[in-house]
Amino acid sequence: MRAAGKRFAGGRSHGDSRVDQFIEQIITGLSIGSILLLVAMGLSIIYGSMGIINLAHGEFVMLGAYTAWLLQSHFGLGLLASLVPIFIVVAAVGWIIERYVLSLLNNRPLDTILATWGVGIMLQQSVRLMVGSELRYVQMPPSLSDSTDVLGFSVSSYRVFLFFVAIALFAVTWLLMNRTTVGMKLRAIMQDRSVAASFGINAKRVYALTFAYGAGLAGLAGALVSPLKSVSPDMGTGYVVDAFMVVVLGGVQSLAGTVASAFFLGELSGAIAFLQNDTVAKAIVLLAIVVLIRFRPEGLFATRVRT
Amino acid sequence: MSISRRTLMRNAAALGAFAGTGFPHIWIKNADLARAAAGEIKVGVLFSLTGTTAIIEESLNKATILAIEEINAAGGIKGSKIVPIVEDPASDPATFSEKARKLVVGDKCVSVFGSYTSASRKAVLPVFERQNNLYWYPTLYEGRECSKNVVYTGAVPNQQQDEFVPWLIKKFGKKFYLIGSNYIYPKEENNYCKKLLAKYGGEVVAEEYVPLGHSEFSSVINKIRSTQPNVIFSTVVGDSVVALHRQYRAAGLDPEKMPMASLTTSENEVAAMGGEAAAGHFTSAPYFQVHKSPENEKFVAAYRKRWGADKVTHFVSEACYFQTYLFKQAVEKLAASDITPPNIRDAVKGQETVAPQGRVRIEPENLHTWLWPKIAQAKSNGQFEILVEAKEWLKPLPYAAYPGQVCTEKGLVEKS
Numbered sequence: 001m002r003a004a005g006k007r008f009a010g011g012r013s014h015g016d017s018r019v020d021q022f023i024e025q026i027i028t029g030l031s032i033g034s035i036l037l038l039v040a041m042g043l044s045i046i047y048g049s050m051g052i053i054n055l056a057h058g059e060f061v062m063l064g065a066y067t068a069w070l071l072q073s074h075f076g077l078g079l080l081a082s083l084v085p086i087f088i089v090v091a092a093v094g095w096i097i098e099r100y101v102l103s104l105l106n107n108r109p110l111d112t113i114l115a116t117w118g119v120g121i122m123l124q125q126s127v128r129l130m131v132g133s134e135l136r137y138v139q140m141p142p143s144l145s146d147s148t149d150v151l152g153f154s155v156s157s158y159r160v161f162l163f164f165v166a167i168a169l170f171a172v173t174w175l176l177m178n179r180t181t182v183g184m185k186l187r188a189i190m191q192d193r194s195v196a197a198s199f200g201i202n203a204k205r206v207y208a209l210t211f212a213y214g215a216g217l218a219g220l221a222g223a224l225v226s227p228l229k230s231v232s233p234d235m236g237t238g239y240v241v242d243a244f245m246v247v248v249l250g251g252v253q254s255l256a257g258t259v260a261s262a263f264f265l266g267e268l269s270g271a272i273a274f275l276q277n278d279t280v281a282k283a284i285v286l287l288a289i290v291v292l293i294r295f296r297p298e299g300l301f302a303t304r305v306r307t
Numbered sequence: 308m309s310i311s312r313r314t315l316m317r318n319a320a321a322l323g324a325f326a327g328t329g330f331p332h333i334w335i336k337n338a339d340l341a342r343a344a345a346g347e348i349k350v351g352v353l354f355s356l357t358g359t360t361a362i363i364e365e366s367l368n369k370a371t372i373l374a375i376e377e378i379n380a381a382g383g384i385k386g387s388k389i390v391p392i393v394e395d396p397a398s399d400p401a402t403f404s405e406k407a408r409k410l411v412v413g414d415k416c417v418s419v420f421g422s423y424t425s426a427s428r429k430a431v432l433p434v435f436e437r438q439n440n441l442y443w444y445p446t447l448y449e450g451r452e453c454s455k456n457v458v459y460t461g462a463v464p465n466q467q468q469d470e471f472v473p474w475l476i477k478k479f480g481k482k483f484y485l486i487g488s489n490y491i492y493p494k495e496e497n498n499y500c501k502k503l504l505a506k507y508g509g510e511v512v513a514e515e516y517v518p519l520g521h522s523e524f525s526s527v528i529n530k531i532r533s534t535q536p537n538v539i540f541s542t543v544v545g546d547s548v549v550a551l552h553r554q555y556r557a558a559g560l561d562p563e564k565m566p567m568a569s570l571t572t573s574e575n576e577v578a579a580m581g582g583e584a585a586a587g588h589f590t591s592a593p594y595f596q597v598h599k600s601p602e603n604e605k606f607v608a609a610y611r612k613r614w615g616a617d618k619v620t621h622f623v624s625e626a627c628y629f630q631t632y633l634f635k636q637a638v639e640k641l642a643a644s645d646i647t648p649p650n651i652r653d654a655v656k657g658q659e660t661v662a663p664q665g666r667v668r669i670e671p672e673n674l675h676t677w678l679w680p681k682i683a684q685a686k687s688n689g690q691f692e693i694l695v696e697a698k699e700w701l702k703p704l705p706y707a708a709y710p711g712q713v714c715t716e717k718g719l720v721e722k723s
Contacts, residue, residue, distance in 0.1 A: 021533060028525040035523070125357075133361040135546055135579030140557065145583075147559030156557035159525075228557060229522040230549035230579055232362055238520055273526035278517040279489050281526075 024153050025274050026267065031159040033266025034166040035225055039239045040246035040258055041169060042217035048253040049177075049190050049210055052102065052112045056120035057218055057243055058236025064090050064219030065226040065235065066127055069136045079141050079227065086223045087216040093123075094215020098208045107207065120236070128233040140227035162224060169217065170259055176213070177255065186210055190253070249289050250299050257301025264300075265289075346387045348638060348646060350375070351394065351410030353421025353431070358398025359520065360545065363575055363623070364423045367445060368393065369614050370624035371420050374631035377609065384638050392416060400430035407431040411440045417648055418443060418634055420627065425449060425492050432457070441648040443634065445626035447570065447592065449495030450705035453714035456648075458655060459675045460630040460667075461623065462593050464499040465707035467570050470680050471591035472503040474695060475568050480537025481509040486527065486551075489516035493542035496570055499708040500540060512536045517543065522550040528558045531565070541569040548572055549580040552588070562587030573621035577689050585685035592622040593678040594664040595691040603663035619689075620663075626676075629662035633669060636660060666700065673714035675703030 043057045067089050071082040097119055105111040144158040177183040185206050188196040197203050221239075229235070246265060250257030265285060272281035292300070352371050354364035375389045383389060392414050396403040403422070410416045411434060418441045422428040425448055435442045435456040442457045450463040475483075483504060487493025493516060501511060512534045517527065531539060543551050548571060555567065567588040574596050577585040596607060596619055606628055610620050637655035638646055656671035665679040677700040683691035706712045706719075713720050 017533075021529070024529055024532075025526075028529055031525055032523055128357065128361075133357070133365055135362050135549060135576070137579050137581045139581060140553070145557065147557070154559050156554070156559065158557050228550065228553055230546040230553075232546055234359060235546070238522065269523075270526050273523075274529055277515045278521055278523070278526065282518055 029267030029270035032270050033263035034163040036246050036266055037166045037262035038221040040243040042214040043243040044247045044258040046214035055117040058240030059120040059123040060215045060218035061222035061239045062236040064222030065231040068138045068223035086219050090219025091212040091216030095212035098211035124233050133233055136231040138226040251301040254301040347390045348387050349390045349416045351416040351419035352391045353394050353419050355398040356395040360398045360423050366624045367627045370627035373613050374628045378635050384635050400426045403427040404430045407434045411438045441652050443630045446623050449492045453719040460626040463703050463705045465704045466678050466680050466701050467591045473507050475538045476507050476509050482512050482536040484512050484536035484539045485514040487516050487542035488519050488544045496542045521547050524551050524554045539567045541567045544571050548576045552580045552584040556584045574619035575621045582687040582689040586687040588685050591682050594622040594625040595683050596620045597690050602661050606663040625663050632660050633658050
């Protein structure tokens with residue numbers, strides 16, 4: 001395989017080039033999927049467990065990227081060292097928003113759509129007013145800025161790193177939801193809030209923590225993708241669309257569904273972009289989601305989860 | 308939770324209707340004020356300060372304001388001050404057109420400086436043509452326009468490519484991979500590029516367009532790997548430029564073997580992607596911040612002093628700066644009572660000024676500008692190194708890709 005890769009990097013022979021391309025494209029799809037998963041996970045938690053359609057999700061992603069930039073340019077902190085502070089900062093913002101905006105609306109879905117949209121616009125404009133609207137630069141960790149061999153193909157080390165971080169964050173989130181008391185309480189509230197409350201569960205506190213955790217994840221996603229992409233006040237708009245596609249396709253209350261749909265969309269858009277181009281890929285992916293939702297309105301995985 | 312799809316749709320529709328109604332501009336002041344009364348010459352400054360392209364248009368606003376302040380500090384135009392009326396069209400073509408109307412009809416500006424994207428220029432064009440006013444457009448663009456109400460001070464395809472494409476073929480090879488954002492500008496530039504490639508024996512291995520704002524280039528990079536071009540000819544714009552360069556570098560591709568040759572990557576984009584991602588790639592433009600001339604040193608120093616030491620100047624902000632001086636020169640030729648947009652237009656024909664890039668001139672035939680093409684390579688310190696400088700200024704040919712058409716003073720003429 002290694003030899004095949006070497007040949008691939010050079011002039012390439014004809015024999016197994018199709019297989020090579022296929023495998024390379026699978027790896028690419030996994031990479032695109034892992035970025036989608038990173039971005040969608042925070043939304044999936046908030047939407048799935050609280051029923052809040054968080055339109056400020058993109059702005060949490062943006063805040064994470066800006067925190068990374070701030071820590072780097074003003075405090076000289078590298079990206080990897082700033083991940084924990086970034087999570088805390090954005091989670092704190094999320095907590096404040098849940099505590100002082102959403103919980104006052106009793107987390108009613110329609111009211112919170114409008115409220116989170118407004119909060120998103122305010123966050124975006126305040127960043128623009130405070131640090132300006134130029135594109136900002138977040139440095140890639142130097143240790144990850146070269147490329148590595150994966151099955152003989154040269155792949156960006158940073159993309160490999162992102163893949164593992166996405167998987168790790170998913171594992172942590174799954175454990176939090178299914179193996180901790182907070183997670184158990186949250187699942188109890190999801191089943192029936194009033195019954196859970198009558199058993200002495202403080203629903204307000206659990207909701208605030210959940211929202212903060214989701215926001216923190218979004219912030220991490222923003223910080224992690226910023227070395228591959230760009231940082232600007234309105235960068236969140238694109239991500240929120242991607243994240244919604246992933247969550248809706250995966251099934252609203254299913255973490256596993258989010259993972260499956262992120263990688264499915266990653267592979268699909270990567271493959272179409274390779275065979276056709278990215279413009280066509282975007283259109284076909286949206287069309288595919290519409291068709292799938294038409295026949296499975298609950299998303300791919302909805303039935304498997306609620307046990 | 309229970310939102311039925313129907314309620315969701317109904318609410319969304321109501322919201323849309325509310326947002327769409329908007330707020331009409333009924334508060335237009337000073338409607339009867341004469342155009343250049345009381346020692347004031349009013350001009351509009353129409354660059355987006357919010358929205359997607361604010362990233363770059365903010366710097367265009369700054370360069371324009373700087374030039375106006377300098378002119379006023381030096382005594383204005385024959386004693387009259389230039390009064391800039393700044394509007395924010397929010398990166399939205401419809402808002403551009405609305406604000407342009409306000410500036411031209413309401414404020415009675417004698418000229419408006421504005422626009423970065425072609426979409427916004429096309430949106431305001433009808434306003435300026437109907438009101439016979441004058442628009443000053445500083446951006447490099449795709450050509451193929453011949454309006455009598457626009458002064459174009461950015462480069463057109465022949466001024467960026469005539470020298471660039473043969474130079475690239477000679478230096479790197481004849482296989483070109485054309486990649487651009489999916490809209491009119493990249494398509495027209497590539498159209499011209501393909502003509503040049505045919506002329507110099509080059510070859511297109513792929514031509515592809517990504518959606519505006521696209522930021523995931525892994526599949527594109529796979530295709531680049533499998534087609535092995537000698538040159539990646541890029542007309543990707545905005546934050547996509549940043550994503551493309553960073554992902555190119557992360558994927559381990561080598562600019563020495565397969566450089567990107569861009570018409571759109573300026574100091575502004577390089578600052579955002581980081582010098583190491585930009586290093587080794589090439590850009591063709593009439594101006595770079597490192598260009599050595601007394602006028603440029605003065606411009607860069609003044610710009611930094613006014614707007615901050617970390618700010619960069621680039622090939623569009625430079626055009627904003629010198630076009631404001633050309634406006635001054637044109638108005639200076641007129642008597643105070645004659646300051647009207649058509650007179651300014653006639654006065655600016657053939658005007659010359661020494662811009663930071665070198666001496667420039669407005670071509671009387673098509674109101675485009677004679678410029679000094681340059682080819683530069685990006686360095687890891689975020690600046691460029693100029694490798695090739697044109698020996699003489701180059702005539703603007705907005706219809707270079709369309710041999711059957713030519714833009715003249717009377718308008719577009721079809722040659723048989």
